[in-house]
Amino acid sequence: MQDFAFIDETLDINLTHTYILSIQVSLNGLSFCILDPVREKYIALSNKNMDPELSFDDLLDYIEEYIQNNDLLNQSYKHIKLIYITTKNTLIPNVYFKKENLKKYFEFNQKLDDLDEIHFSELKYINAYSVFTVPNQIANIFSKQFPGINFYNQQIPFIEHALFKYHSESKKVFVHINTSFIDICVTENGKLLLYNNFAFKTEMDLIYFIMYVFNQFNLNTETTEVILSGLLDKKSLTYSKLKEFFNHLKFDKLSEEFSYSYTFNQIPHHSFLNLFNLQLCE
Numbered sequence: 001m002q003d004f005a006f007i008d009e010t011l012d013i014n015l016t017h018t019y020i021l022s023i024q025v026s027l028n029g030l031s032f033c034i035l036d037p038v039r040e041k042y043i044a045l046s047n048k049n050m051d052p053e054l055s056f057d058d059l060l061d062y063i064e065e066y067i068q069n070n071d072l073l074n075q076s077y078k079h080i081k082l083i084y085i086t087t088k089n090t091l092i093p094n095v096y097f098k099k100e101n102l103k104k105y106f107e108f109n110q111k112l113d114d115l116d117e118i119h120f121s122e123l124k125y126i127n128a129y130s131v132f133t134v135p136n137q138i139a140n141i142f143s144k145q146f147p148g149i150n151f152y153n154q155q156i157p158f159i160e161h162a163l164f165k166y167h168s169e170s171k172k173v174f175v176h177i178n179t180s181f182i183d184i185c186v187t188e189n190g191k192l193l194l195y196n197n198f199a200f201k202t203e204m205d206l207i208y209f210i211m212y213v214f215n216q217f218n219l220n221t222e223t224t225e226v227i228l229s230g231l232l233d234k235k236s237l238t239y240s241k242l243k244e245f246f247n248h249l250k251f252d253k254l255s256e257e258f259s260y261s262y263t264f265n266q267i268p269h270h271s272f273l274n275l276f277n278l279q280l281c282e
Helices: 013-018 056-069 099-109 136-145 155-165 203-216 237-245 262-266 269-280
Strands: 004-007 020-025 029-036 041-049 079-084 089-093 116-123 128-135 150-153 172-177 181-188 191-199 226-230 249-251
Touching: 004 262, 013 029, 020 136, 020 269, 029 269, 041 262, 041 269, 056 136, 079 128, 079 136, 079 269, 089 099, 099 116, 099 128, 116 136, 116 150, 116 155, 128 136, 128 150, 128 155, 150 155, 155 172, 155 181, 155 191, 155 269, 172 203, 181 203, 191 203, 203 237, 226 237, 226 269, 237 249
Parallel strands: 020 079, 079 150, 172 226, 226 249
Antiparallel strands: 004 041, 020 029, 029 041, 089 128, 116 128, 172 181, 181 191
16 A cells, blocks of 8 residues: 545645544554544545664654644644554453453463553444554654543444444455455354464465355355455465455445545555444444
């Protein structure tokens, strides 16, 4: 994905205190979008890639410098939300959730690093909490720049959108492709049957993990719909390979809850689906 900044001409820099800022951060890049809640319209979308060869300390310096030099990230906003993209997440049913047990929940199936900061957020459609980590140094950069910021994991808008938008009686498979891993979930009748993430290096790795999920639920590769989002398009090698194994591929669409600036039409909308759908999450 290339660097870009698409800004609608209706954005008023003097009204940012009435706007909502959503940010998405990974070790590979930083994106953000701006919503005008009065018109329920997204009016800015920006993406900045980061050199994967940077050391973590250099990456932190780069993020700080980028924030300080970006005019839109130096304004006040009504609300600010941030997605940190990582596989280090877990789901805990509401009935078992206790805030004092966050560390125990997380370490049950994830490794907690010394500088990891544990966060949590409720998923309203599945009566569960997402428990996830953000590196303390990254959390500090954004908390300092945006006091009151709320942190999320990408699994939250991914799952919430799948359940909010699709209510089919048949099973559906959702796949969001990140730089080095996929998020995948299976839904049926508006219920979540499975969520997981898998690291991959090649297209065949990716196909293997999706097929593994198909086999778990005895799904038919000819008829079961696979709904795609993230870092791919119809011209990509990844899509071509997927098409060889799964007959019913579909790119996910933007939520109809909002409208979007025409300037965004220059890039595939499904690439930033989690970022746009973050506003549907509490």
